[in-house]
Amino acid sequence: MGKVNNNVPLEYSTExxxxxxxxxxxxxxxxxMLFGTLFASYFTLVDRTGNGPTAAEIFxxxxxxxxxxxxxxSSFTIGLAIHAMRLGSKKATLTFMGITLLLGxxxxxxxxxxxVHYAHVGAGITVSAFTSILLTTLGTHGLHVxxxxxxxxxxxxxxxxxxxxxxxxxxxxVFSLYWHFLDVVWIFIFSFIYLKGMM
Amino acid sequence: xxxxxxxxxxxxxxxxxxxxMASIVLGSIALVAVVTxxxxxxxxxxxxxxxxxxxxxGIMYLIxxxxxxxxxxxxxxxxxxxxxxxENSFLDAQHYNEVFTTHGVVMILFMAxxxxxxxxNYLVPLQIGARDVAFPRLNNLAFWLFFxxxxxxxxxxxxxxxxxxxxxxxxxxxxxxxxxxxGTNYYMLSLQIAGLGTLLTGINFITTIFxxxxxxxxxxxxxxxxxxxxxxxxxxxFAFPVLTVALAMGTMDRLFDTKFFAxxxxxxxxxxxxxxWVWGHPEVYxxxxxxxxxxxxVISTFSRRNLxxxxxxxxxxxxxxxxxxAVWTHHFFTMGQGAFTNSIFSxxxxxxxxxxxVKIFNWLFTMYKGKIEMTTPMLYxxxxxxxxxxxxxxxxxxxxxxxxxxxxxxxFLVAHFHNVIIPGVVxxxxxxxxxxxxxxxxxxxxxxxxxxTVWVMxxxxxxxxxxxxxxxxxxxxxxxxxxxxxxxxxxxxxxSFVGAGIMSVSFLMLVWNIWYSFKNSPRDIGSDPWDAxxxxxxxxxxxxxxxxxxxxxxTDSTSEAFWDSKKxxxxxxxxxIKDIHxxxxxxxxxxxxxxxxxxxxxxxxxMFTLAIISLIGILACMGYRSMEDDHGYHIHKxxxxxxxxxxxxxxxxx
Numbered sequence: 001m002g003k004v005n006n007n008v009p010l011e012y013s014t015e016x017x018x019x020x021x022x023x024x025x026x027x028x029x030x031x032x033m034l035f036g037t038l039f040a041s042y043f044t045l046v047d048r049t050g051n052g053p054t055a056a057e058i059f060x061x062x063x064x065x066x067x068x069x070x071x072x073x074s075s076f077t078i079g080l081a082i083h084a085m086r087l088g089s090k091k092a093t094l095t096f097m098g099i100t101l102l103l104g105x106x107x108x109x110x111x112x113x114x115x116v117h118y119a120h121v122g123a124g125i126t127v128s129a130f131t132s133i134l135l136t137t138l139g140t141h142g143l144h145v146x147x148x149x150x151x152x153x154x155x156x157x158x159x160x161x162x163x164x165x166x167x168x169x170x171x172x173x174v175f176s177l178y179w180h181f182l183d184v185v186w187i188f189i190f191s192f193i194y195l196k197g198m199m
Numbered sequence: 200x201x202x203x204x205x206x207x208x209x210x211x212x213x214x215x216x217x218x219x220m221a222s223i224v225l226g227s228i229a230l231v232a233v234v235t236x237x238x239x240x241x242x243x244x245x246x247x248x249x250x251x252x253x254x255x256x257g258i259m260y261l262i263x264x265x266x267x268x269x270x271x272x273x274x275x276x277x278x279x280x281x282x283x284x285x286e287n288s289f290l291d292a293q294h295y296n297e298v299f300t301t302h303g304v305v306m307i308l309f310m311a312x313x314x315x316x317x318x319x320n321y322l323v324p325l326q327i328g329a330r331d332v333a334f335p336r337l338n339n340l341a342f343w344l345f346f347x348x349x350x351x352x353x354x355x356x357x358x359x360x361x362x363x364x365x366x367x368x369x370x371x372x373x374x375x376x377x378x379x380x381x382g383t384n385y386y387m388l389s390l391q392i393a394g395l396g397t398l399l400t401g402i403n404f405i406t407t408i409f410x411x412x413x414x415x416x417x418x419x420x421x422x423x424x425x426x427x428x429x430x431x432x433x434x435x436x437f438a439f440p441v442l443t444v445a446l447a448m449g450t451m452d453r454l455f456d457t458k459f460f461a462x463x464x465x466x467x468x469x470x471x472x473x474x475x476w477v478w479g480h481p482e483v484y485x486x487x488x489x490x491x492x493x494x495x496x497v498i499s500t501f502s503r504r505n506l507x508x509x510x511x512x513x514x515x516x517x518x519x520x521x522x523x524x525a526v527w528t529h530h531f532f533t534m535g536q537g538a539f540t541n542s543i544f545s546x547x548x549x550x551x552x553x554x555x556x557v558k559i560f561n562w563l564f565t566m567y568k569g570k571i572e573m574t575t576p577m578l579y580x581x582x583x584x585x586x587x588x589x590x591x592x593x594x595x596x597x598x599x600x601x602x603x604x605x606x607x608x609x610x611f612l613v614a615h616f617h618n619v620i621i622p623g624v625v626x627x628x629x630x631x632x633x634x635x636x637x638x639x640x641x642x643x644x645x646x647x648x649x650x651x652t653v654w655v656m657x658x659x660x661x662x663x664x665x666x667x668x669x670x671x672x673x674x675x676x677x678x679x680x681x682x683x684x685x686x687x688x689x690x691x692x693x694x695s696f697v698g699a700g701i702m703s704v705s706f707l708m709l710v711w712n713i714w715y716s717f718k719n720s721p722r723d724i725g726s727d728p729w730d731a732x733x734x735x736x737x738x739x740x741x742x743x744x745x746x747x748x749x750x751x752x753x754t755d756s757t758s759e760a761f762w763d764s765k766k767x768x769x770x771x772x773x774x775x776i777k778d779i780h781x782x783x784x785x786x787x788x789x790x791x792x793x794x795x796x797x798x799x800x801x802x803x804x805x806m807f808t809l810a811i812i813s814l815i816g817i818l819a820c821m822g823y824r825s826m827e828d829d830h831g832y833h834i835h836k837x838x839x840x841x842x843x844x845x846x847x848x849x850x851x852x853x
Contacts, residue, residue: 019333023406026436030398033440037477041444041459041470048465050458125457129465132457136448150818154825167828 009086010169017170024174028181035185038137042193045129052128055197058121063114064194067107068186074103075183078176085172090164093172094156100179101152104145111142134193141189144182151175206804210360210380211293215277220357249784251335252744256342257320258639263349264314264628267305270353272706274302276699279663283696285684295680296363297356297382303366304386307482308393309349311620314628315489316345316397319404319428321635325735325742326422328413328751333406335782341399343792348393351799355385359803362386365678367475367530368449370460370468375453381803387450388799394439394446395795401435404428413734415754419513422733422758423499423506427492430516431485434523438481445474454805469534476527484523487619488516490627491558494580497630498562500731501577502569505759508561515554522551532600533607541600548598552591559588574729575649579630582657583622590618593668608678611671614664621660629709637728641740642720648712656705663698666691732762737771739846745779745834747772748843776843779834791820 012018046055078100084092118124118135125135155175159168209216234240247255277298281290290298320338324331332338355361360380364373373383408429412421421429448459449471458464460471499506506512528536528544536544562584571577593615597603606612637643667675670688682688726740734751737760749772756763756771763769798813 019406019410022410023333023402026402026405030402030436030440033437034444037441037444037474041448041474044470045459045465045467048467050464050466052464125451126455127458127464129458129461129467132448132451132459136451136457150822151825154822158826162828171825 009173010164010166011085011173013166014170017166020170021174021177024177028177031181035137035140035188038133038140039188039192042133042137045133046197048129050128050130052131053121053123055130055134055193058118058123059194059198060114060117061194061198063110063117064190067110067114068190070103070107070110071183071186074100074107075180077103078179082173082176085164085169088164090159093164094159097152097156097159097172101149101156104149104152104179108142108145108149111138111145114138137193138189141182141185144178144185148175148179148182151178206381207358209357211297213291213294215294216356223357244786245784248789249339249786251331251339251782251784253320253324253332253335253338254639254742254744256338257317259342259346260313260317260320261632263346264310264317267310267313267349268706271302271305271310272703274298274305276703278302279692279696279699281680282682282692284693285682285686285689287681290680292680293363296365296678297361299678300362300365300368300382300386301352301356304352304362304390306620307366307486308390309352311486311624311628312393312397313345313349314624315431315486316400318424318489318493318628318631318635319400319432321639322735323404323407323425323428324411325738325746326425326733327408327411327416328734328747328753329407329411330746330750330779331782332403333411334403336785336788337399337403339785340788340791341396341403343789344396344399344795345393346396347792347796347799348389348391348396351392351796351803352385352389355382355389359385367472367479369475370449370452370471371462373449373453373471374460374462376462384450384453384803387446387453388802391443391446391450392795392799394442397435398439398443401432401439404432405436408432413750414752415756416760419510420753420756420758420760422735423495423509423512424489424492424733426513427488427495427516430520431488434481434485434488434520437524438478438485441474442478445471445478448474450802454802469531472531472534473527476530477524480527480530481520481523483620484519486624488519490624491516493627493631493634494562494583496731496733497576497580497634498565499759500634500729501572501574501580502566503572503730504565504569505757505762506561507564507567508557509758511557512561515557518554519551522547522554526551529598529600529603532603538600545598545600549595552595555591559584573650575644575646575653576630576634578650578653579626579633582653583626583630586622586626586657586660587619590615590622593618606671608676609671610667610675610677613677614667614671617664617667621664622657626656634729635735637724638726638735638738638740638742641724642716642722643724643728644712644716645720648708648715652705652708652712655708656702659698659701659703659705661698663695663702666694666698727761730765732759734760734771737761737764743842743846745781745839748776748779748839749774776836776839778836779839780831781834782831783829785829787820787824791817794820 011021077096081093081096081100084096115135115138118131123131123134125132152175155168155171159172162168234243247259250256277290278295281287281295320332360382362368362378362382362385363380364378364383364386368383368386371377373386408421408425448457451457452459452461452466458466460466460468462468495506495512526544526548528540529548532541532544562580573581593611597606597612597615633644633649670691671677673686673688675682675686675688682692724740726738727736729736734753737751738746751760751771752773753760753771755769760769760771764771794813794816798810798817801807801809801813
């Protein structure tokens with residue numbers, strides 16, 4: 001762990017970091033199974049609406065499009081943050097991370113609005129198997145984003161205080177993997193839950 | 200106020216439960232008193248609770264496993280006693296339900312799982328020549344999460360009531376309508392917490408095995424146990440998230456009235472059965488593959504031959520791990536998927552017997568022309584092969600979906616899965632425990648008592664479970680708390696009870712053996728008392744906490760590096776002693792896990808304020824950890840040299 005390799009990006013420069021990044025990829029493998037199970041359950045239960053509303057009756061395109069654009073943009077900005085980190089610019093890294101987190105917060109704001117809307121139109125979580133799995137799948141993604149916001153804030157404080165070291169760079173890189181992953185999950189949610197539901 | 204306390208009362212109390220309560224309270228008081236009297240709190244905190252040493256964490260898993268073996272064993276004996284004679288009234292239906300539920304959960308998740316995790320922890324870093332696992336502190340956290348889940352499950356029968364809907368907890372039986380006590384809440388939440396720990400273990404060991412092998416150790420030069428650990432941990436990472444989702448849905452159905460598995464409002468009870476077994480079937484391979492790994496180590500050591508068919512051993516495990524995700528429907532052939540689906544799953548299930556058969560033949564060919572030495576671990580392996588094969592064959596019988604309609608949900612099934620799990624997993628764990636005991640504790644277990652234990656255990660096993668095949672084919676249903684005399688099951692059930700008693704004796708003999716050997720066994724056994732083969736034996740005994748003073752290099756060796764160095768003089772330790780970097784201990788993981796325990800307990804009783812407070816505690820711990828700057832410490836080269844010299848005086852591997 002004392003070994004420092006200068007031929008690779010900062011986040012891979014120590015053995016400890018390369019272990020952590022590998023471990024995080026493994027964790028993302030588990031996350032894929034988690035969301036995969038939620039999607040499989042969603043497809044199983046999507047038409048089992050009981051006395052409640054169907055997907056087509058409650059989905060609204062406007063907030064969903066807003067969420068999609070906001071989250072996709074944030075995936076781009078976290079990429080820029082990592083790019084800035086590799087160029088060694090602390091200020092640009094922090095700026096792009098800040099923008100990413102603001103976009104994340106905006107996404108959450110729209111999602112909360114969406115949930116309130118569902119409650120208003122009689123699609124609360126206890127209404128039917130369909131609403132239960134819909135809100136659980138969206139909610140699990142939303143909780144991941146919320147967790148990411150706190151994580152990102154803690155990281156920004158560390159980078160601001162300690163600069164771009166191998167430790168903070170490793171953490172930032174792992175965070176970016178997490179954030180991109182949430183974006184990928186959202187693309188599946190957008191395509192297979194919303195678009196398919198509105199067709 | 201009294202209403203608040205009333206919810207913690209046991210809904211179906213009995214004398215037995217009151218006795219258990221009293222003994223738990225008295226036992227805890229005695230434990231606290233002993234620890235306080237001998238001023239051991241500081242020692243426990245510094246050396247064990249906060250430890251990041253994979254060997255000590257391993258030992259803690261072992262202790263939990265043995266305690267849970269006792270608890271699950273008592274449950275088993277209670278069931279056999281109840282069924283020993285017809286119309287018995289030792290347990291009533293409700294208590295019988297609770298006992299078979301906890302027996303299953305405890306034995307699979309809180310006995311077998313920590314037992315294999317003990318071997319992962321203790322052996323994998325040593326076998327691959329590493330100083331620790333990839334994430335030592337995560338390893339400690341994984342243990343404590345597992346431990347808190349175990350604790351939460353085990354307090355259920357004295358606070359609020361045991362789960363009583365089977366270890367499979369099928370809905371709608373497990374829903375609020377039919378399971379009115381908080382028992383099933385305990386099931387959902389304790390498994391969730393323990394499962395999180397297991398997932399962390401999986402991530403940790405995959406990273407360790409892929410990234411931290413000694414120089415020269417390619418994947419196909421890894422010791423067989425490490426291979427089995429790698430495959431088992433890959434299955435863990437891909438199977439446990441399914442359980443996570445299923446348990447979360449079950450919890451929400453029970454606490455928040457969601458409709459996933461409900462009877463009305465579109466709910467689908469079969470979704471639970473499917474999700475449970477999509478996790479549950481891979482789970483049995485998580486248990487059996489490391490058992491196969493242990494037997495591979497034991498059989499090649501005591502046949503004094505290299506393991507026969509190394510590559511086919513590895514590939515058979517890989518094939519098993521893939522198939523393990525494609526057979527889950529065979530757990531409910533009779534629950535309405537239709538003939539086509541059943542046929543597919545019948546075929547995949549039977550196909551698993553092929554790679555398993557490959558392994559059996561590899562072990563046999565390893566022994567062929569070997570210089571077999573019938574030690575206790577080898578004797579376990581010798582009993583394992585025929586008994587496990589019998590269990591495998593009855594498994595193929597159960598896999599035939601048409602025939603399954605005859606014996607599904609009977610004692611035949613119970614006999615089958617005990618027939619694979621006991622000779623498979625339990626024998627492997629005990630063989631491994633006996634085999635590695637001298638490495639861990641510096642003395643051997645007595646061979647005479649050890650071998651007698653194996654014979655008594657197998658006798659008890661055959662008496663206890665073979666009769667169940669017969670009563671099962673005759674139609675004795677599982678999970679029924681009694682039967683009438685006219686069924687004609689009496690004699691065979693009595694036989695099973697006697698068998699269970701004999702098995703209990705064998706476990707007492709194991710305990711006696713530990714005590715006897717602790718008192719009488721010689722301590723000057725060196726570091727390689729069995730003349731064994733893998734890198735784990737190339738360390739000193741007791742193992743210094745940095746494991747290897749110099750990282751071994753196995754470029755010139757085979758998968759049995761230590762054997763090569765003994766027989767062919769291959770040099771393992773090249774280079775010189777340097778400073779060694781070690782991680783710091785931490786108490787944060789324990790505190791974090793306590794918050795998980797409190798949060799879980801709060802949710803069991805729907806105390807949401809307390810649950811939110813624990814959630815804040817959990818997040819605060821994680822935030823603190825994020826900001827912490829901990830670089831570990833170095834053991835200076837001179838200290839390492841001093842330690843090594845003290846071993847050289849005692850002799851041992853160089």
